[in-house]
Amino acid sequence: MDISSVPLLDVIRSLSFVGDLAMGQPTDHSPRAAWIAGQLARAVGADDATCRQATAVALLRWSGCTANAPEFAQLFGDDVSGRKALLAIQSSGSSFRSGTRRRGSAFHSLSSIHCEVSGDIAAQLGLDEATQFALRHLFESYDGSGAPDGLSGDRIPAAVFMASLAGDLEIFNRLYGLDQACKLIGQRADVLYPLSLAKPVIANASQWLAALEDDPTLSGPCSLDAAFSGRTTSLEILAHVIDLKLPWMTGYSLRVAQLARDAAHQLGLDAPRQQQVYRAALIHGMGRAAVPNMIWDTPGKLAESAWERVRLVPYWTGRAARQIGSLSGEAEVASYAYERTDGSGYYREARAEGIPIEGRILAAAAALAALCVARPWRDAFAQDAAGTLLMAEADAGRYDADVVRALLKTPRPDKARLPVAPVTGLLTQRERDVLRWISLGASNKVVAQKLSISPSTVRTHVESVFRKLECSTRAAATLKATQLGLL
The missing domain is CATH 1.10.10.10 (Winged helix-like DNA-binding domain superfamily/Winged helix DNA-binding domain)
Incomplete structure (x- = not known):
């Protein structure tokens, strides 16, 4: 079995977790909205396929967030807080559109990036063409004022409206209470989404929200498990989506995973533990979405407030373990990616005896891969120089020396086992x-x-x-x- 093959729903849940962090939302926002979207589809008599599409679109609605993070950062400075503020706008039309009104063509350009990547993610996950099409038109409006193509009315998939309505209800209820949420949804009816769908949301809002409060973990009556049961997909797609947030990190998570897997093999870990290390490395950057690009791109020492946000990156990754099913063990290992054996790491400040061997492998692999990648404030180190620096850190007690020695015996990045392009002649x-x-x-x-x-x-x-x-x-x-x- 492919060591990166995991249940489809767990990858989709992970993508929704990353998207919620990037949007400045609670990490259960998208799963809650997805359940509401599914309930709405059933309430209006939709067939099973449409119910699944509404659920998938609501879960993956923010999956394109990392793709346009650099452009959002240029416009708003703090891309995470900027998005959070947009979603909180109490407008009769699109919050996204009204929040970027004075920024030229930003609404259309940002929407185009987000929608194209969301649709491509759905395609790579093996979701049906109807779901892909819906995700490529997330910001369309019922009255034709949306993006990226200015579609209107019935030309827009019902799943787009259902996901939008579910998201509005979940956010506005949390921020402003149920009465105001229903009022805002009523104002947006026949502008963002049809009145025929807004009415059942308003009528059932209290009941649906109460059901979610009674099942906060979405493991009982509000479970989403049935929507994608029995299907698997590759975990690498999640790593690539995570890395999109910072262009200079393209391919970084996969390099870390390859290094960590090979070091685990060198150290004699059995196949299941090698597999866990590899998967943990693929997802270790999940929490990075919670930190704005302006912080990641800052040269020199960070301000204390910025540093505190960075320290929470592995915490958020660990939190993901509570809601991503079969990947919970990997998420727990991934949360050790920045711990150091002398206790100088974060967020736990754990020492060697408190860090599992898988965590020590991941920490060293992440450090080596980071040294070999250029950052906005420094050039990449050559492989030999990076190895020397990492070994010096191990000698000083910050990394497990045995792990570092095993890591330096692994193939160089340019000779590591990279995926082979299916069509090698596609590009010159x-x-x-x-x-x-x-x-x-x-x-x-x-x-x-x-x-x-x-x-x-x-x-x-x-x-x-x-x-x-x-x-x-x-x-x-x-x-x-x-x-x-x-x-």
Whole structure:
């Protein structure tokens, strides 16, 4: 069995967890909204397929958040707080649209990135075409004022309206109480979504919210388990989505996973524990979504308030263990990614005896991979230099020395077992070079300088890459190319 193959619902739950963190929402927001969306579909007599689509769209509604985080950061500074504020706007139309009204074409450009990536995620998860189409049109409005395509009325899938209504009810009830939530939904009827769907939400809101309060873990009557039972998917997609938040981290989580797996093998861990280390490494960055890009991109020492947010990254990853089913053990291991054997790590400040061997492996692998990746404030270290630095840290007591020695015996990143592109000739070598640089966030001008070609030539290659990968944004191209093994 593929060591990265896991139940489909657990990957979708994990994506919803990351999305809720990125949107500044409680981490049970999307699962609660998904249950409400499913109830709405049943209340209006929808068939089982539509019920599943409404549930899936509500769970994956924010899955494209990491993709446009760099653009959101440019507009709002704090991309997490900016999104949280948008969702709280009490408007009769789209909060997203009204919150970006004075920022030119931001609504359409940000929507396009988000929707394209959300649809691609659904495709890679193996969800049906109707669900993919709905996720590609998340910000459409019933009156035609939405994005990305300005669809209106019945041209918009019912699942989009159901997910939007469920999300509005969950957020507005939490922020402003049930009466105001119902009032706002009534104001948005026939603007964002049809009145025929808004009415049953208002009529059943009290009953549905009470049911959720009686089943806070969504493990009883409000369980979502039946919607995707028996299906599996690859866990790598989650790692790639996590890494999209910061362009300079493209492919980082997969590199950490490969290093950790090979070190676990060197240390003699059995196959199930190697598998757990690999999976934990793939998801160890889940909590990163809660920290705004402006903090991650800050050169030099962080302010104490910013540092406190960074310290909570592994805490949030550990919290995910409570709601992602079969991956709970991996999430627990992943929460040790930044602990140090001398107690100087975070968030627990655990010492060697309190850190499981899987956690010590992951911590060292993450550190080595990070040293080999360029950051906005420093260049990447060469492999040998990175190994020397990490060994010095181990000698000083901050990492397990045996783990580091095993880690340094693993294949170099350029020789590690990378996924093989199904169609190796899909892109030319020059197109792959250009794609690699734009995936890391480089502008066309910078790519031209790096490759000693003209900006117009870069633009031609970018257009060709987008055409061949059937995408229109950098984020979507990065996600698809990473999944195909082209990066």
